[in-house]
Amino acid sequence: MRSAFELTLVNGPDGDPALVADLVGAGRAVLCDLGTLAGLSPRKLLRVGDVLLSHAHLDHFCGFEHLLRVVLGRARTVRLVGPEGTIERLEHRLASYSWNLAGSYREGVIFSVVEVLESGGRRRASLALADRFRCGQIETYAVDSDHVLDEPRLSIRAVPLDHEIPCLAFALAEPKHVQIWRNRLDAMGLGTGPWLRSLKDAVLADAPDVTSIVARWHTPHGSVERILPLGLLRRKVLEVVPGQRVVYVTDCAWTRRNVERILDLARGADTLVIEAPFLDADRAQARSRRHLTAREAGTLGRWAAVRRVIPFHFSPRYAGRYDLLEEEVRAAFEGRLAPAEPPRDP
Numbered sequence: 392m393r394s395a396f397e398l399t400l401v402n403g404p405d406g407d408p409a410l411v412a413d414l415v416g417a418g419r420a421v422l423c424d425l426g427t428l429a430g431l432s433p434r435k436l437l438r439v440g441d442v443l444l445s446h447a448h449l450d451h452f453c454g455f456e457h458l459l460r461v462v463l464g465r466a467r468t469v470r471l472v473g474p475e476g477t478i479e480r481l482e483h484r485l486a487s488y489s490w491n492l493a494g495s496y497r498e499g500v501i502f503s504v505v506e507v508l509e510s511g512g513r514r515r516a517s518l519a520l521a522d523r524f525r526c527g528q529i530e531t532y533a534v535d536s537d538h539v540l541d542e543p544r545l546s547i548r549a550v551p552l553d554h555e556i557p558c559l560a561f562a563l564a565e566p567k568h569v570q571i572w573r574n575r576l577d578a579m580g581l582g583t584g585p586w587l588r589s590l591k592d593a594v595l596a597d598a599p600d601v602t603s604i605v606a607r608w609h610t611p612h613g614s615v616e617r618i619l620p621l622g623l624l625r626r627k628v629l630e631v632v633p634g635q636r637v638v639y640v641t642d643c644a645w646t647r648r649n650v651e652r653i654l655d656l657a658r659g660a661d662t663l664v665i666e667a668p669f670l671d672a673d674r675a676q677a678r679s680r681r682h683l684t685a686r687e688a689g690t691l692g693r694w695a696a697v698r699r700v701i702p703f704h705f706s707p708r709y710a711g712r713y714d715l716l717e718e719e720v721r722a723a724f725e726g727r728l729a730p731a732e733p734p735r736d737p
Contacts (some may be wrong), residue, residue, distance in 0.1 A: 392446060392701060394565065395413040395636060396413065396414055396415070396575065396662075397411075397412070397413040397414075397415055397564070397567070398410060398411070398412055398413075398637065398662065398664065398701070399411040399413070399425070399431050400512075400701070401426065401558050401580060401665075402426055402427055402569065403526040403699075403703075404429060404702060404703040404704070404705050404713065404717075405695055405707065405710070405713055406426065406427065407424075407426025407427040407450045407451070407453065407454070408423075408424040408445070408451050408455060408641055408666075408703065408704055409423070409424050409425060409427065409428060409431075409732050410422070410423040410424065410639060410664055411423075411431065411435065411436075411439070411701075412563055412637055413438065413615045414544065414565060415543060416562075416587075416588065416590070416591065417544050417545070417565075418438065418588065419438055419439075419440050419441075419545070420435070420438040420439050420440070420456075421440075421441045421442075421443060421545075421546075421547070421563055422436075422439045422441070422442045422443070423445070423561060423639045423664075424443070424444060424445055424451045424454075424588065424637060424639075424641070425451060425452050425453070425454040425455050425458065425572065425666040425700055426441065426450055426451055426453060427453060427454050427457075428454035428457040428458060429454075430584045431457075432477065434459045435534070436457075436458060436461045436462070437461065437462070437465075438469065439458070439469070440459070440467075440469060441469075441470045441472070441540065441545075441547065442470070442471045442472070443472050443473075443547070443549070443559070443561045443639070444472065444473035444474075444477060444550050444559070444640060444650075445473075445474075445558050445560070445561075445585035445639075445642060446473075446474055446554060446556060446557065446558040447473070447474075447476070447477070447480055447561050447710055448451065448642070451641075451642075452480075454560055455481075455484065457551065459485075459500075460644065462500045463496070463499075463500060463502045463520065463651070464496045464498060464500075464641075465498055465499075465500055466498035466499065466500075467499045467500055467501075468500070468502075468503050469500060469501070469502050469539060470503045470504075470505070470540070470637075471502055471503070471504045471505070471547055471559075472504075472506075472507065472539050472547070472559070473504070473505075473506060473507070474506065474507060474508075474551060474557040475506050475507075475508050475514070475557055476506070476558050477504055477506050478504050478506060478514060478515075478516045478526065478527075478529060480720040481502060481504060482524070482525075482526040485518060485524035486608025486725060487615065487696075490520070490524060490665040492704035493520050493521065493523050496520060499519060499520030499521045500519075500520050500523075501517055501518070501519040501520070502517065502518045502519075502524075502610075503515070503517050504516055504517070505539055507537075507539065507549045507550075507551060507559055507620060508551075509525045509551045509557055510521075511533075511534065512531060512533050512534065513531070513533075513534055513539075514529055514530065514532075514533055515530050515532070516528065516529045516530070518704055520584070521546065535551060536548075537550050543566065543589075543592075543594060543595035543596060544565060544566075545565060545566075546563075546564045546565075546566055547561060547562070547563055547564075548561065548562040548564075548586075549561050549654060550648065550652045550656055551652075551657075551728070552642075552643035552644075552649045552652060552653070553643060553644050553646055553648065553649055553681070554642040554643050554644065554681045554682075555592065555644070555681045558641070558642045559637045560574070560638070560639060560640045560641075560643070560652070560653060560656055561656075562636060562637070562638045562639075562656045562657070562660065563636065563637045563638075563639070564634055564635070564636040564637075565634025565635055565636075566634055567595060567631055567632070567633065567634055568593065568631070568632050568634040568635070569590075569591040569594050569629055569630075569631055570629060570630045570631070571587055571590070571591070571628055572628055572629065572650060573627045573632070573635070574631075575627055575628040576628050578629060580607070581608070581609065581613060581617070581626065581628070582606075582608030583607065583608060583713065583716065584606075584607060584608035585607075586592070586604070586606055586607050587633060588595065588609065589604065589605070590604050590606075590621075590624060590629070591708070592624065593621050594621070594629065594631065596665055597715070598621055598673075599621070599622075600620060600621055600625065601620055601621070601622065602618050602620070602641065603618050603619070603620065603621075604618070604620070604621050604624060604677045605617075605618055606618070606619055608649065622662070624651040628652075635662075636659075636660045636661050636662075637661065637662045637663075637664065638653075638656055638657040638660045638662070638663045638664065638665075638697070639664045639665075640653055640656075640657070640664070640665045640666065640691075641665070641666040641703075641704055642664065642666060642681070642704070643666075643682070644678070644681040644682070644683075644736050645674075645678070645683055645684070645687050645731070645734050646736050647733070647736050648736075649693065649714045649734075650680075650725050650733070650734055653695070654691070654694055654695050657691070657692075657695040658695045658696065658697075658699070659695070659696055660695065660698070661690070661697070661699070662697065662698045662699050662700075663692045663695065663697040663699070663700050663701070664701045664703060665683070665688045665691065665692065665700060665701070665702060665703070665714050665717075666682065666683055666688065666702070666703060666704035667684070667685040667688040667689075667702035667704065667717075667720050668680075668683070668684075668686065668705060669682060669683075669684045669706055669708040669716075670680045670684060670685055670709070670715060670716060670719060671684040671685060671687070671719060671731070672685075674687075683703065684702070684719075684731070685716045685717075685719035685720045685723070686719050686720075686722075686728060686730075686731045687723075687731040688700070688702055688720050688723070689719065689720040689721065689722065689723025689724035689725075689728070690724075690730040690731040691704075691721045691726050692723075692724045693723060693724050693725075693726065693730060694730070700720060700721075700724050702716060702717060702720040
């Protein structure tokens, strides 16, 4: 059984958008949107190395200060991806505080910001506590793909959608997953521990079979250490399988262009986390607010042939009736409800 992203909607399906995607076994997590974060422990937040901001409406961005308080005095770089204007917004937000004590911190956080432009290009800049979060040089550059991160353990794609303003949708993928079988470890007399992460890193880096792996673990009788060749462990205790893919879609209109981009991003994904603020009976309201209906959310999941759909961002107008939104999504996704009509815009 291959492991996946462990997904947590921090505020449930009806609260401020904030999704933690914890990459199991990798010691890292991604945070999609920055709604209220009071429900996350500092320990959980400190696993977050990448923040994906769909857009800067208050309910998606109000948790930034909570994150800032947790990471402020730590030597770490937080990558933040957002739509055009994110660099200036972050700069102004940080500039609203006094940083005369910045030099008293022994260590300091750096925010490395990348903007995904509707034109297909990018902008990037860094804001560091050591420099009182003054914005460094902003670089504009061209790209040939929609990837904003492409690493052996994690790749992230970002595409702009129309919400009357640009709003990003994201796809998170573990390109390859190293599945370690506990029963095979037991058969070799090997214990579990942090060394398994080093083993996975070596496999994903395509290290030579002769690479020495230090297997170290603790037992009731003390610490045990063995040194084994990577090739032996490759053959005996693990399997490399396709990783899983999670797609995050929120705040977008039911337009042809949006639908095409969402389907390209989500086709065949394991999980589609998608907004479903309004019932289809209230689609006039959804149109005026540039949102999807629950029926449209379920339809997109069906058209994209994803394995499961997680609806969220429910409108408070349905308080006490959120089950209606969930059921409409499920019915459209499972084919028990006719799909939404394709967008008619040119």
